[in-house]
Amino acid sequence: MSTMDPSRTDLGFSDPDPRRSGPLDRIPSIVLPIVSVLLAFAVGGILIWLQGVSPLRAYAVLFSNALGTPEGLLRVMEKSTPLILTGLAVTVGLRAGLFNIGAQGQLLVGAIGAAWAGYHFQLPLIVHLPFAVLFGMLCGAAWASIAGVLRAYRSVSEVITTIMLNAIAIALVDYLASEPLKEEGQPLTRTPAIADSAALPVFGIVPSGFLLALAVAVFFGWYLTRTTQGFRFNTIGLNPSAARYAGISVKGTIVLAMAVSGALAGLGGAIETLGVTGRFEPAFNAGLGFDGITIALLARANPLATIPAALLIGTMRTGAAALQFQTGIEPEVVDVILAITLLFVSAPIVARLLFRNRNIKQTTVTSGWGS
């Protein structure tokens, strides 16, 4: 497949031939991440045990604090929201054969865009809130499109450009928050607070941004498998030459896929600004985009699976403080467990152990990672 366009890398995440992806073949693609998570928890448990704490107690603290109190649940949902969206952003890219490492930059641009739209205008809520959300998405989409255009028309690897655009985005939002968009008379680097009419409400303990993220994930579950455009994404991801032969505009689809990916990350940033922080402050959004890569790989580029993957990470990050408070284990153990999970999901060792008795072709078809 690579003969026509040698710069393309098969990431193996495009939806395979639907005839072969029946319910039976789907099972392994769910099993692998779950086994990987369990193995990572086992390794993390050993690390915790070596520090003189019972792993079972540590994990009980980690999860019970996050899931057992209303404040904890609210934080879990707040923390999971941008993770679902950056996970979706990376997922959409992977389906189209693009590895978007730039979700962090797109999220930052979306977050500051939403902040500006949120404080600069005085509008009724019904107009202001959707406008601020959409403006954040638009900023993210525009930022990602730079990489999309370079990829489509100049064959510049999106992996490289999105990484570089991350660095530029960090510098850009820093400049914006410390110069033109800075809050007057405020020593901190940050924008003014958004107007109430642009704030995403919280229903009880359920943030509306979380509901929005769930809806978007469900929408993309449908969009990528049941629409013509979703089919185009998958086709250029699977085989760009065949896609071209079939009359699909490969260049246009690449740009569109990157724009959609960036819009999703930008939405994540917009919800952070409008629903959680109430303004843009540079340090507030660190790392969210990179977690999106973990989530997309853990979810194996399945839009619906980004929800449980994001909830898992959100829960662990929420419970980390209680973990340190009650057991003395440092909060970074969560990152260690996540990194090990990722290693197991991506490295073929676990898959080989799991599937050694199966037809190799079957596992290849379901994932592309397994053999």
Add this chain to the structure above:
Amino acid sequence: MHRKIVLAAVAASALLLAACGGSSSDSASSGSSESGGSSQAAGGGGEGDCPGPDAFCIGLVTDTGKVDDKSFNQSAWEGAKEAAKATGGYAKYIETVDPKDYANNMNQFISAGYDVIITVGFLMGEASVEAADAQKDKGTTFIGVDQFQADPIIPNLTGLVFSEDKAGYAAGYLAGLMTKTGKTGAVLGTDTVPPVKLFGEGYKAGALAANPNVEVTLVYHAPDNAFNDPEWGAAEAKKQLAQGADIIFGAGGNTGNGALIEIAKAAGAGETIFCIGVDTDQYYTVPQAQKCLLTSAEKKLREGTRDLIILAKDGKAPGGNYFGLTGLAPYHDTEAAVPDDVKKKVEEVVKGLDAGTILTNVTLG
């Protein structure tokens, strides 16, 4: 084909791990060194779990950093431990990873019935005000280390603040007397954080007061990652050395430390080239810089935190702003390089600053 996919997967995860590393230093979350876990080193009075409502319990929440950051978090934590010993109480900490979790982390202590909660650093100011306000009538005392309290004052929240311009002035005065090249500089965190700017401007004012002909160069980091960029600090220090500065002041967490460590490597360090640290006696906190370290422009953070906690135990934490003392740390290894008359003059200046007879005349415009 399969091999290629595997390769792509491995490459992807390698990239990702690199990205993760980058992200955590963005949020200044990961000190790579270890801090001997808080609760394990328990013992009656000192560090450890709060045994019950009758005990005096002190909780400390860090400002996206570790308690061994060789700077604010560490000094405040040492003060908390000393206070725990002095009062027979118990001290414990939580290290913040995500700045959006300040409230969450303080709540861990609040819901466990801690008596005093210390929040470290300017950036936690607003979160501390909110939390203290919500606990106004519930008997929890808050101490905001390095957090200036503006009106309206919350009665159960005391900001431990320092006149950074005084500490900077004293250090600058010493540099002004000591410089042979007539050039001195400072490598600083971001000037959007007022204490940093006060240090810088105070340093300049002090140097010029000692010797009006001294050339003083101040460089500030960009706001993002301002306190955790040792490479930038080192590069700026090198630049200033190349431009002929022989005494350089490094102020701004790991960024300033990077400058100090770089200067210690320069030829003539400790003889003709000197560095000045900040906040704490950096002879102990940055041992790599001992060779060039003339002194440190000290905020007596440990003492201030300790004294305020002890006041809080007796219900006497004043609320509003509590000014801790500032000064210069001992000369240590560079003792012999400083002439006696210089020592004497500097000592008088520190006394005058404390007494208010010497004014720095630094204002933030």
